[in-house]
Amino acid sequence: MTLLAATSAEVAVAFIEIGAIAIGLSFLALAAGRVGVSAVPLYLIAGLAFGEGGIIDVTVAEGFVATTAEIGVLLLLLSMGLEYSTDELRSGMRSGALPGIVDAIANAGPGVAVGYILGWSTPAAILLGGITWVSSSGIVSKVLSDLGRMGNRETPAVLNLLVFEDLAMAVYLPVAAALVVGGSPGDTAATVAIALVAVAVIIGLGLRFGDTLSRSLSIGSDETLLLAVFGLTLVVAGLAQQLQVSAAIGAFLVGLALSGEVQHRAAELIGPLRDLSAAVFFVFFSFRINPADLVPVLVPAIILAAVTSATKFGTGWYAARRLGVGTRGRWRAATVLIARGEFAIVVAALGASLVEGPEIAALGAAYVLITDVVGPVATKFADRGRRSPMTVDPLAR
């Protein structure tokens, strides 16, 4: 641990820096809660403001912050995997497959195209496709529950699409990671093949031994379970990383493998840890973006946001229509999906080692920020003319 090895003066500085960042983020999270928006875009803005040449210089704590950010991604993906039970995955796959494929082509396509137009290499263009493809499950489900839409008839269409996207990421992320590593076409093909086999093996093991694993984990106390799940996630992610398969996807698959009571308990226990480290991840991601880099990517980001908001709108419209939902419901489903978020940032972070790395990060951040404003605003607008449901929620304060 760099932090422990540092002199006490450095440790003191590190504590104060990390603490100051955390306190700043708590205010942002509070503000986000008040306004009713996701905290992710605010974290990104905070990172931009405090980053290169910013107000706080975090050179001492950087090692620690970087590791926490990495763990943040893993926990983010772990809790996404924990969201779904095997039954839900099956039903989501069945009813979400066709819209899911339409979604992939319509939304990843423009990203890849813009990447090539910008003169980027194939791996970079494919990463940009990933950034524009996947809607933010976090933002979408927050908006759905804030606007009292969980019970609406178009909501299953939206949720099934999210399941499909999250699962598609289990294949996309390792492939993209392999492409980024690069090398000769033969090497790349081999890495991609290893990645896919590794994912298949982890999924297979998860399906075969998931129940046994869940049962053996369920006997311990909360503390035991937290440590076991946390450790398992890091080990699987580390092994996946060694095979050049993205570590994030290892964590996602651990989440999928857990089922039943352990799944719910683990989700609750991991929640606070994830919130903390994921916040660090988002801030740290935009930390390394020089705000000056945002200027040249602003126009492409706006064009990309406009095009992919339209294609996402079409996807949502189509998915809702398939369920026989009326026009107003189609508007709601179409607009709620526009927001991109955590996966887009995870994908953008993958490209850090590429030549286009800084550009991908800047474009990704700008793009996510735009869609995170446009999406929730557009979907509130889709509710115009009707009052949002009279909601009685004893838990909401």
Next chain:
Amino acid sequence: MAEIRETQLPGVGVRHEFTTDSGQALGVISHRGGRKEILIYDRDDPDACSGVVHLTEGDTRTLSELLGASQVTHSLAAVEQHIEGLAIDWIPIAAGSTFDGRSIADGMFRTRTGVSVVAVVRDADTVAAPRPDFVFSAGDTAVCVGTDEGLSDVRALLTG
């Protein structure tokens, strides 16, 4: 009973919905953790909700008690809390039971087993504290209070 439709909500839980006799669509979301939401669908925009009520597990129990259970259950539950070792049983009088058409007094339950018949549920009505001359008929449910042992004896008598 109205047709109940079930929809999986991945990552959230399950939604059940039905349409009431008066044409109002109602739904319930059962969240994973046990929370529930009652959904009242909008008549103008049938895909959206005009009202949503969030219930904790405790609220759900309270509401189902209000909707489904009779006063008798409520007061008996209170009695049961006070007296240890006292059990309650709901014993149906099936068609063909020897007690179809016979009175409570005929059974001499208290004398034989120490069990009291404290109520009889007939269709939607509840006859609380029935008199000894109350005559059972097939389809009734006798609400009996006594020891576990006594209750199983009465069950054997009533269903025999």
